[in-house]
Amino acid sequence: MIGSYPSEVVRTVAALVTPFIMxxxxxxxxxxxxxxxGGFAGGVLLAVGPVLLRLTYAPAATHRVFPSTAVLVVALAxxxxxxxxxxxxxxxxxxFLDYAAVPVSEMAASKLRxxxxxxxxxxxxxxxxxxxxSIFDAITGDQP
Structure with missing residues (x-):
């Protein structure tokens, strides 16, 4: 991406709605x-916030908040x-993923699940x- 979006209204609205989206x-x-x-739908919504910021602000500003390497480490972890x-x-x-099989004292299988x-x-x-x-950063080439 070249730089920030030229409209102050778009940048302000993006900055205001991003926390609520996340x-x-x-x-x-x-x-x-x-x-x-669940996890997939919620993860997509979490990613929409930074993607919106990266579309409206300069890459250097958004990568200070969500650095590409840190995001990749979060994904791998x-x-x-x-x-x-x-x-x-x-x-x-x-x-695999049968949490009721884990022996935890005094905890019902339903709670374990x-x-x-x-x-x-x-x-x-x-x-x-x-x-x-990470895919968005790779596609747009925003890797400062």
Missing amino acids: LFGLYVITHGHYGPG AFGVFVLIGLVPVAAGGA SYGSLIMEIAVGLAVFGTIL
Whole structure:
């Protein structure tokens, strides 16, 4: 991208709505194991915020807030957490992502499934966020 968008109105509106878009993305991620939504949809919404800022502001300004290398590290770390959370039940003798197989004292299987799903949704959401933002940076060439 060459520089910031020439309209002050567009830049102001983008700066105002980005936190709300990202907050809604967090809501979709954390409530995805109770209803519609989840990690993928929430991760896409999380990525829309920085993408909107990168489309309206100069690359140097947006990369200070969401650096490309940090975003890629978040994506890889979240993928690693997803794999680990899936393999913990396998190590306990269960199936992949079968959280009820994990032996935790005085915790019902339903609670284990709920907490395991929440951790998995967060990991997927962060992995999708980092992946989409990294792909956007690669396509636009915004790698300062």
